[in-house]
Amino acid sequence: MANEKIPYKIYLEEKEMPQSWYNVRADMKKKPAPLLNPGTGKPMTAAELEQVFCKELVAQELNETDRLIPIPEEIRNFYRMYRPSPLVRAYCLEEKLQTPAKIYYKFEGNNTSGSHKLNSAIAQAYYAKKQGLKGVTTETGAGQWGTALSMACSYFGLDCKVYMVKVSYEQKPFRREVMRTYGASVTPSPSTETEVGKRILEQFPGTTGSLGCAISEAVEAAVTHEGYRYVLGSVLSQVLLHQSVIGLETKAALDKYGIKPDIIIGCAGGGSNLGGLISPFMGEKLRGEADYRFIAVEPASCPSLTRGKYLYDFCDTGKVCPLAKMYTLGSGFIPAPNHAGGLRYHGMSSILSELYDQGLMEARSVKQTDVFEAAEAFARVEGILPAPESAHAIRAAIDEALKCKETGEEKTIVFGLTGTGYFDMYAYEKFHDGKMTDYIPTDEELAASIAKVPQL
Amino acid sequence: MANEKIPYKIYLEEKEMPQSWYNVRADMKKKPAPLLNPGTGKPMTAAELEQVFCKELVAQELNETDRLIPIPEEIRNFYRMYRPSPLVRAYCLEEKLQTPAKIYYKFEGNNTSGSHKLNSAIAQAYYAKKQGLKGVTTETGAGQWGTALSMACSYFGLDCKVYMVKVSYEQKPFRREVMRTYGASVTPSPSTETEVGKRILEQFPGTTGSLGCAISEAVEAAVTHEGYRYVLGSVLSQVLLHQSVIGLETKAALDKYGIKPDIIIGCAGGGSNLGGLISPFMGEKLRGEADYRFIAVEPASCPSLTRGKYLYDFCDTGKVCPLAKMYTLGSGFIPAPNHAGGLRYHGMSSILSELYDQGLMEARSVKQTDVFEAAEAFARVEGILPAPESAHAIRAAIDEALKCKETGEEKTIVFGLTGTGYFDMYAYEKFHDGKMTDYIPTDEELAASIAKVPQL
Numbered sequence: 051m052a053n054e055k056i057p058y059k060i061y062l063e064e065k066e067m068p069q070s071w072y073n074v075r076a077d078m079k080k081k082p083a084p085l086l087n088p089g090t091g092k093p094m095t096a097a098e099l100e101q102v103f104c105k106e107l108v109a110q111e112l113n114e115t116d117r118l119i120p121i122p123e124e125i126r127n128f129y130r131m132y133r134p135s136p137l138v139r140a141y142c143l144e145e146k147l148q149t150p151a152k153i154y155y156k157f158e159g160n161n162t163s164g165s166h167k168l169n170s171a172i173a174q175a176y177y178a179k180k181q182g183l184k185g186v187t188t189e190t191g192a193g194q195w196g197t198a199l200s201m202a203c204s205y206f207g208l209d210c211k212v213y214m215v216k217v218s219y220e221q222k223p224f225r226r227e228v229m230r231t232y233g234a235s236v237t238p239s240p241s242t243e244t245e246v247g248k249r250i251l252e253q254f255p256g257t258t259g260s261l262g263c264a265i266s267e268a269v270e271a272a273v274t275h276e277g278y279r280y281v282l283g284s285v286l287s288q289v290l291l292h293q294s295v296i297g298l299e300t301k302a303a304l305d306k307y308g309i310k311p312d313i314i315i316g317c318a319g320g321g322s323n324l325g326g327l328i329s330p331f332m333g334e335k336l337r338g339e340a341d342y343r344f345i346a347v348e349p350a351s352c353p354s355l356t357r358g359k360y361l362y363d364f365c366d367t368g369k370v371c372p373l374a375k376m377y378t379l380g381s382g383f384i385p386a387p388n389h390a391g392g393l394r395y396h397g398m399s400s401i402l403s404e405l406y407d408q409g410l411m412e413a414r415s416v417k418q419t420d421v422f423e424a425a426e427a428f429a430r431v432e433g434i435l436p437a438p439e440s441a442h443a444i445r446a447a448i449d450e451a452l453k454c455k456e457t458g459e460e461k462t463i464v465f466g467l468t469g470t471g472y473f474d475m476y477a478y479e480k481f482h483d484g485k486m487t488d489y490i491p492t493d494e495e496l497a498a499s500i501a502k503v504p505q506l
Numbered sequence: 507m508a509n510e511k512i513p514y515k516i517y518l519e520e521k522e523m524p525q526s527w528y529n530v531r532a533d534m535k536k537k538p539a540p541l542l543n544p545g546t547g548k549p550m551t552a553a554e555l556e557q558v559f560c561k562e563l564v565a566q567e568l569n570e571t572d573r574l575i576p577i578p579e580e581i582r583n584f585y586r587m588y589r590p591s592p593l594v595r596a597y598c599l600e601e602k603l604q605t606p607a608k609i610y611y612k613f614e615g616n617n618t619s620g621s622h623k624l625n626s627a628i629a630q631a632y633y634a635k636k637q638g639l640k641g642v643t644t645e646t647g648a649g650q651w652g653t654a655l656s657m658a659c660s661y662f663g664l665d666c667k668v669y670m671v672k673v674s675y676e677q678k679p680f681r682r683e684v685m686r687t688y689g690a691s692v693t694p695s696p697s698t699e700t701e702v703g704k705r706i707l708e709q710f711p712g713t714t715g716s717l718g719c720a721i722s723e724a725v726e727a728a729v730t731h732e733g734y735r736y737v738l739g740s741v742l743s744q745v746l747l748h749q750s751v752i753g754l755e756t757k758a759a760l761d762k763y764g765i766k767p768d769i770i771i772g773c774a775g776g777g778s779n780l781g782g783l784i785s786p787f788m789g790e791k792l793r794g795e796a797d798y799r800f801i802a803v804e805p806a807s808c809p810s811l812t813r814g815k816y817l818y819d820f821c822d823t824g825k826v827c828p829l830a831k832m833y834t835l836g837s838g839f840i841p842a843p844n845h846a847g848g849l850r851y852h853g854m855s856s857i858l859s860e861l862y863d864q865g866l867m868e869a870r871s872v873k874q875t876d877v878f879e880a881a882e883a884f885a886r887v888e889g890i891l892p893a894p895e896s897a898h899a900i901r902a903a904i905d906e907a908l909k910c911k912e913t914g915e916e917k918t919i920v921f922g923l924t925g926t927g928y929f930d931m932y933a934y935e936k937f938h939d940g941k942m943t944d945y946i947p948t949d950e951e952l953a954a955s956i957a958k959v960p961q962l
Contacts, residue, residue: 064514227935
């Protein structure tokens with residue numbers, strides 16, 4: 051069954067691992083729009099950002115010119131504990147689909163956080179430690195980011211306060227215990243621990259929470275505690291920078307065997323995985339050296355790229371964060387509670403938003419029942435139990451491979467398998483029992499939410 | 507921090523993967539005692555065993571002479587989906603312990619079953635398929651074996667009926683959903699689906715079940731359904747044969763860097779992981795080519811090697827299986843319900859029992875609170891969240907490394923990290939909340955249980 055030349059898994063050797071992250075903004079002629087101070091309407095300065103974020107991370111956030119940013123040795127040492135991650139040739143999936151397409155996936159689930167989030171968590175914890183901080187605060191949705199950050203903080207001896215979206219906190223009680231194993235404190239959001247949490251609870255007493263709301267609480271906790279800063283697992287340009295390690299490894303592995311992908315697919319919530327995976331390939335496209343199709347896959351219940359507007363909006367529900375220009379559904383948008391897993395963010399990374407706006411990337415939305423169908427089919431042939439988030443990319447990869455079957459084209463498809471679904475069995479159970487439903491917001495709902503975006 | 511020569515993870519290339527399993531019995535001068543027919547008291551014949559087990563697996567069970575048994579290509583193809591598994595140098599753990607010891611672990615958790623069990627599951631499913639069977643039945647304790655078998659059956663299109671020890675079924679509801687994702691049916695044991703289950707429920711109405719009891723039910727289900735056979739995830743010699751892939755890869759990885767271990771450590775329930783890990787090293791010891799210390803680590807609540815007797819006993823509670831000579835606590839022994847995770851079996855692999863009896867291997871038992879302490883310490887520095895079973899080996903490895911710290915010896919310690927603890931967060935939660943207790947059976951309890959072993 052296996053092609054003799056391409057192994058099932060392409061592993062890089064440690065010496066082939068990236069020494070630097072790749073900053074795609076350096077190759078963008080039109081740069082992403084800057085973060086704005088909501089009070090003044092002017093671009094946020096480094097000094098302003100450093101009230102909330104670690105100093106070195108602010109420098110990375112604002113760096114639009116350096117193409118390569120060296121990865122500090124301490125971070126590379128940690129990466130070696132779980133990286134390089136395998137690039138897998140999906141021979142069994144190809145056979146099941148009877149497709150002439152060649153399918154590869156970059157699997158980021160081989161670490162305890164169960165996802166790619168650790169790539170940025172360890173970097174952010176490192177810079178926090180280097181700055182002499184006591185600890186960091188953050189939000190988590192499905193729980194991967196919180197787990198990753200608690201692992202990273204435990205490694206560097208930092209305190210870690212996590213605000214977890216209430217619906218996930220309740221559906222995934224074991225996630226909390228993983229974070230506690232690594233010494234983190236976990237609070238369901240919205241909570242009464244913060245002023246913004248109290249305000250949101252007064253306005254929406256029955257709310258199941260949202261990432262935007264948890265972000266507000268974590269930011270407030272950071273600025274009101276001495277020696278703390280806030281860290282974020284997606285959306286920000288610094289996060290995409292750290293996640294470029296995924297794309298760099300993928301490219302190195304493909305280059306080793308002379309493989310040139312036609313289509314590169316990733317799920318998209320805030321954009322960290324997709325941005326990281328496509329960055330070095332997008333760089334080639336921006337420099338005119340190669341062409342690729344990029345597909346962002348988002349849930350039909352939270353369709354920021356496909357149905358949102360490209361506007362300046364708040365990054366958080368409580369409006370304590372800077373304004374970012376991005377495809378947004380409005381910072382007050384909260385996806386339906388029947389939506390499983392992550393990808394619940396109302397907006398999208400400024401970098402990806404700008405690339406999408408320039409027509410350099412495609413986007414599509416998929417229904418969650420179709421996503422779980424793809425997840426189960428994938429698990430049965432490829433063995434790995436995917437996270438619902440990752441399964442959005444699987445869905446699109448299968449759909450593209452089936453198109454190839456119709457046309458007879460031998461396209462090479464690469465997708466990001468961002469993580470494992472061990473903590474998503476509640477959603478899988480609903481799917482098995484035929485109790486999973488889909489929810490697609492109406493045009494009116496989205497229009498009403500987007501209408502609340504501030505006018506600049 | 508990292509030694510320049512030894513990488514964090516030693517991965518073999520696919521072409522370096524074992525082509526054959528290693529059968530340690532071929533190198534044993536005194537062979538393990540044969541399975542006996544409880545009716546006649548005579549060794550079980552192939553024809554008798556084939557009523558319960560697949561034909562080719564019976565041949566492997568009875569094969570004491572062939573040192574190498576080729577791994578069929580179909581199985582090697584499946585192995586390539588998740589193997590070779592990494593041999594990891596525990597640099598961070600060494601640093602935390604401040605020990606001169608060099609610690610390595612072979613990590614078998616990088617697949618969806620979350621453990622080494624898949625190595626034998628795929629082999630057994632393959633031979634069942636080759637024989638033209640409809641399906642297989644089995645038992646599962648902590649759930650790793652059932653998950654592994656359901657993945658393997660899904661791959662080959664076989665039906666899979668799993669009897670799951672009731673206490674695990676209740677403590678690990680999500681395990682059931684993983685198995686269902688792969689299309690298996692899962693029944694809590696003891697159940698009213700079998701005669702033996704009904705009998706056990708009548709005798710012990712409140713029982714939380716045991717592996718021995720679930721085995722009885724699975725065997726009955728196999729022999730009463732046309733086109734089904736029973737498969738077992740541990741204890742049997744065929745399972746140790748398949749699991750030798752762990753030891754063979756470990757040895758190949760160590761040899762690549764000229765590393766000779768001093769101590770090899772594994773947790774021991776039925777013996778599959780330990781037997782597989784140590785086999786090729788034990789072969790060298792048996793042939794007089796090298797010397798190693800081997801340490802079997804078992805829970806203090808189920809101490810078959812350290813406190814059991816070397817006798818012929820039933821493999822199952824319901825006494826429907828053949829008799830095996832093994833270190834046993836009596837087939838009626840059921841560990842205390844406060845014991846977390848697997849390693850709940852009353853006996854021990856005949857091969858390992860015989861090697862232990864010959865003084866070729868050591869054994870020790872550890873308390874579960876000490877085990878979870880080691881598990882958490884390991885997770886915080888090495889990142890991986892270990893299964894409670896695997897953490898027995900971590901405990902012993904840490905203890906040996908601390909001895910090296912006292913003596914200043916630079917010993918090389920290798921241990922098997924058999925799997926991940928994602929489905930064990932209930933036990934971790936108890937540990938975090940200080941609610942975990944230890945239970946050590948009294949001498950009287952064990953004597954009473956062992957007294958019920960049949961006299962031959």
